[in-house]
Amino acid sequence: MASISFSVAGKTIFTSTSSSPLDSKRLKHGFLSKSTHLKTMHRMQDSQLVRVATEPSVMVPSPATTENYNEKELAAWKSIQQERWEGELNVEGEIPLWLSGTYLRNGPGMWHIGDYNFRHLFDGYATLVRLYFENGRVIAGHRQIESQAYKAAKKNKKLCYREFSEVPKTDSFLAYMGELANLFSGASLTDNANTGVVRLGDGRVVCLTETIKGSIQVDPDTLETIGKFEYTDQLGGLIHSAHPIVTESEFLTLLPDLVRPGYTVVRMEPNSNERKVIGRVDCRGGPAPGWVHSFPVTEHYIIVPEMPLRYCAQNLLRAEPTPLYKFEWHPHSKAFMHVMCKASGKIVASVEVPLYVTFHFINAYEEEDEEGRVTAIIADCCEHNANTTILDKLRLQNLRSYSGKDELPDARVGRFIIPLDGSPNGKLEAALNPDEHGRGMDMCSIHPAYLGKKYRYAYACGAQRPCNFPNTITKIDLMEKKAKNWIDEGAVPSEPFFVPRPGATEEDDGVVISMVSDKNGEGYALLLDGSSFEEIARAKFPYGLPYGLHGCWVPKN
Numbered sequence: 001m002a003s004i005s006f007s008v009a010g011k012t013i014f015t016s017t018s019s020s021p022l023d024s025k026r027l028k029h030g031f032l033s034k035s036t037h038l039k040t041m042h043r044m045q046d047s048q049l050v051r052v053a054t055e056p057s058v059m060v061p062s063p064a065t066t067e068n069y070n071e072k073e074l075a076a077w078k079s080i081q082q083e084r085w086e087g088e089l090n091v092e093g094e095i096p097l098w099l100s101g102t103y104l105r106n107g108p109g110m111w112h113i114g115d116y117n118f119r120h121l122f123d124g125y126a127t128l129v130r131l132y133f134e135n136g137r138v139i140a141g142h143r144q145i146e147s148q149a150y151k152a153a154k155k156n157k158k159l160c161y162r163e164f165s166e167v168p169k170t171d172s173f174l175a176y177m178g179e180l181a182n183l184f185s186g187a188s189l190t191d192n193a194n195t196g197v198v199r200l201g202d203g204r205v206v207c208l209t210e211t212i213k214g215s216i217q218v219d220p221d222t223l224e225t226i227g228k229f230e231y232t233d234q235l236g237g238l239i240h241s242a243h244p245i246v247t248e249s250e251f252l253t254l255l256p257d258l259v260r261p262g263y264t265v266v267r268m269e270p271n272s273n274e275r276k277v278i279g280r281v282d283c284r285g286g287p288a289p290g291w292v293h294s295f296p297v298t299e300h301y302i303i304v305p306e307m308p309l310r311y312c313a314q315n316l317l318r319a320e321p322t323p324l325y326k327f328e329w330h331p332h333s334k335a336f337m338h339v340m341c342k343a344s345g346k347i348v349a350s351v352e353v354p355l356y357v358t359f360h361f362i363n364a365y366e367e368e369d370e371e372g373r374v375t376a377i378i379a380d381c382c383e384h385n386a387n388t389t390i391l392d393k394l395r396l397q398n399l400r401s402y403s404g405k406d407e408l409p410d411a412r413v414g415r416f417i418i419p420l421d422g423s424p425n426g427k428l429e430a431a432l433n434p435d436e437h438g439r440g441m442d443m444c445s446i447h448p449a450y451l452g453k454k455y456r457y458a459y460a461c462g463a464q465r466p467c468n469f470p471n472t473i474t475k476i477d478l479m480e481k482k483a484k485n486w487i488d489e490g491a492v493p494s495e496p497f498f499v500p501r502p503g504a505t506e507e508d509d510g511v512v513i514s515m516v517s518d519k520n521g522e523g524y525a526l527l528l529d530g531s532s533f534e535e536i537a538r539a540k541f542p543y544g545l546p547y548g549l550h551g552c553w554v555p556k557n
């Protein structure tokens with residue numbers, strides 16, 4: 001019989017024991033069964049035994065995250081303390097019995113190498129968190145994604161690839177020249193897949209970031225890194241949108257072209273690794289394409305945003321970050337929205353719109369007249385009032401040093417109205433009064449069946465001021481132009497993710513899942529009823545959860 005302790009910052013949280021042959025197999029993979037503190041709980045089916053990690057994190061936690069470790073402090077901006085863990089969570093409230101499957105959430109959960117602390121939220125090494133729901137119970141776990149960047153940092157105890165704001169140090173001019181060559185070939189860019197996770201139509205689960213090489217396949221049950229997701233086409237390029245549009249039948253994404261400013265729109269089918277070109281959009285402004293972190297689609301069109309926050313080749317080369325990192329704000333280059341027909345690849349509209357800053361589109365749909373003719377495209381996004389300062393607010397130092405002052409820049413549901421009658425201009429307005437959601441708005445989801453269609457509800461993180469980061473979960477009713485808000489004072493919730501109830505007919509019939517880092521240094525999975533927006537259950541983790549970005553749902557079987 002083996003026994004193991006799990007500790008955070010030197011404090012043993014719990015001990016577990018193991019004896020079965022299945023357990024020995026798991027021991028090899030770093031897992032054990034039945035943590036003793038859970039002995040009183042019902043045993044799950046063998047395939048879902050409670051498992052606890054055996055290996056301590058290989059990285060030595062930094063002083064900022066351990067010596068000063070205080071259980072009563074928000075865990076959101078602290079590195080995860082262990083490479084992996086798994087166990088059953090104690091549930092307060094009722095998890096609906098129909099909720100059967102796995103919620104996965106990806107995000108940058110480790111922000112240091114040894115005692116070197118990263119600067120920016122988006123720099124952290126990817127931590128994948130899992131909640132497996134069955135029969136009203138929940139098994140949770142997390143695991144670091146084993147990207148080349150993460151493995152190299154662990155092995156060499158230093159940064160080896162270019163992250164969002166961090167650049168490996170070079171100690172000679174020759175080494176610097178080599179670095180430049182590596183940048184142009186993409187060799188020095190990170191594959192740290194820390195932004196999103198998607199389930200392809202064929203069931204494969206892929207973690208993503210903005211570098212194409214940072215597409216990494218994982219096992220949704222064990223969270224094990226399977227390997228690099230290789231695109232077998234010859235499309236080349238180094239970066240893509242971090243948020244592809246993924247349905248049962250396709251994977252659509254945008255490949256920005258930094259040499260000849262524009263975007264290639266591509267499509268990949270299930271059971272294939274080959275992206276095929278649908279069409280190309282030439283940028284109307286310059287000197288480089290606008291940053292496309294995400295984009296929306298309607299039933300027949302792909303919307304390509306051209307934001308005045310543009311990629312910047314010089315900033316990519318810099319060793320020290322600028323306030324806008326790899327990007328530059330070009331208000332004189334103007335802002336545009338392009339509409340491409342999905343079937344033909346032809347551009348059916350390209351309009352100038354007011355300046356905007358967005359990372360996340362919520363949804364888009366086709367507006368019809370009485371005769372059923374499509375007259376306009378409506379595209380909604382989390383819009384930061386054309387203010388780029390949000391990027392700097394997401395520096396870890398800012399996030400960790402909250403003084404109680406109101407520091408979060410205002411944001412709104414930005415609604416683009418793109419006419420299809422050849423008019424040169426589109427509109428951008430707030431879809432509802434931003435005070436409804438505290439003028440905070442980001443990290444959104446919708447009912448997946450409403451993708452590209454007229455919809456009523458969106459779920460996102462909003463704000464209760466004063467705050468320095470979105471601290472509420474908000475349900476936006478775009479028809480009534482109202483919001484319902486959930487808050488746990490002092491806590492940081494992550495992106496609310498909507499899972500519809502099978503067989504439901506109402507758009508909001510389902511649950512909203514979020515993972516919350518609370519002010520006591522703890523973390524819990526939260527379930528809200530989609531319709532009433534009341535809390536229906538929470539399941540506490542035995543450790544504080546670092547903040548995470550985007551999730552996906554993997555239905556059972």
Ligand SMILES: CC1=C(/C=C/C(C)=C/C=C/C(C)=C/C=C/C=C(C)/C=C/C=O)C(C)(C)CCC1
Pocket residue numbers: 122162163164165189190195209210211239242293326359390441442443469470549
């Ligand atoms: C863009 C390049 C790179 C990496 C980019 C990455 C990792 C971008 C990640 C962006 C994310 C996670 C954006 C999320 C925004 C969330 C917001 C605004 C939330 C606000 C809350 O209020 C490199 C790979 C570094 C190099 C090439 C270029």
Ligand SMILES: [Fe+2]
Pocket residue numbers: 195242243293359360549550
């Ligand atoms: Fe994102």
